[in-house]
Amino acid sequence: MSIKKIDHLAIVVADLAKALQVYHHALGLSLDHLAEEPLEQVKVAYLPTPDGAGEIELIQPTTNDSGVAKFLAKRGEGLHHICLEVDHLENTINELTAQGLEILGNIRTNQRGDKYIFIHPKSAHGVLVELCERVPS
Amino acid sequence: MSIKKIDHLAIVVADLAKALQVYHHALGLSLDHLAEEPLEQVKVAYLPTPDGAGEIELIQPTTNDSGVAKFLAKRGEGLHHICLEVDHLENTINELTAQGLEILGNIRTNQRGDKYIFIHPKSAHGVLVELCERVPS
Incomplete structure (x- = not known):
């Protein structure tokens, strides 16, 4: 199995507009688009770096009881x-499970059609690690 | 000003060898090298992704009173x-300071000669953001 790249890092914020003042306007990252991901109950601002080298996603909860909302509250x-x-x-999931890593739930599909799943932080030294398989763009 | 790419993300761990079991052996990220960074009082495992698209750094404190050691303890x-x-x-620092972002300390230089500095998390929505300028390799 092989990792292709760091696809993105996600930062949970209380207010997308305020966070964009820093990450888009001050730091100068381009804003590709904004979207809702109903499955995760978040609004997302997608800020890619040049040449497809990975993006920063700012995520704001749209409800009070999602995992992201609870993370923000806590x-x-x-x-x-x-x-x-x-x-x-x-x-990848089969290989990781065979090695004893705990996978959270089942494969999900985002609005763009990409498949993704999460590794439990206790299996990844405190980090919530998402794995994704992109559909060809 | 412009961001070139996500250079790396750093994960603080208690034991590099154990963390390498997950990030190197299970996830299959290549291990470029291990090094000490005396200025930051850490040992680092450098795990690049292919094609220079950013790397994961596992960092283990080598003392008990550094910022990283305190982060791990807390x-x-x-x-x-x-x-x-x-x-x-x-x-970049001048532009960010002019826009009211708080920069932590002064520019430092790592073992490889790259220059770096940190933005205070309170100026970046809870994220400790490092900015670096790489020496040509």
Whole structure:
């Protein structure tokens, strides 16, 4: 199995507009688009770096009872998870499970059609690690 | 000013060897090298992704009183900071300071000769953001 790249890092924020003042306007990251991800109950601002080298996602909860909303309430704004792109998600999950890593839930599909799943932080030294398999763009 | 890429993300761990079992052996990230960074009082495992698209750094404190050691004692293992590569670090600092962002301390230089500095998390929605200017390799 092989990791292709750091696909994105996600930062949970209370207010997308305020966070964009820092990450888009001050730091100068481009804003590709904004979108809702109903499955995760968040609004997302997608801020890619040049040449497809990974993006920063600012995520704001849209409800009070999602995992992201609870994270924000408990820990405040900050880094939420990292996502690594793999070639074949199902094979990767099988290999990791065989090595004793705990996978959270089942494969999900985002609005763009990409497949993704999370590794439990206790299996990844405190980090919520997402694995994704991108659909060809 | 412009961000060139996500240079790396740093994960603080209690034991590099154990963390490498997950990030190197199970997830299959390549291990470029291990090094000490005396200035930050850490040992680092450098795990690049292919094609120079950013790396994961596992950092283990080598003393009990550094910022990283205190982070580990207080919050446990997990994501510590992200690093964005810029073209010209001094210009970037001047622009960010003019926009009211708080910069921590002065420019430092790592063992490889790269220059770096940190933005205060309160100026970046809870994220410790490192900015670096790489020396040509």
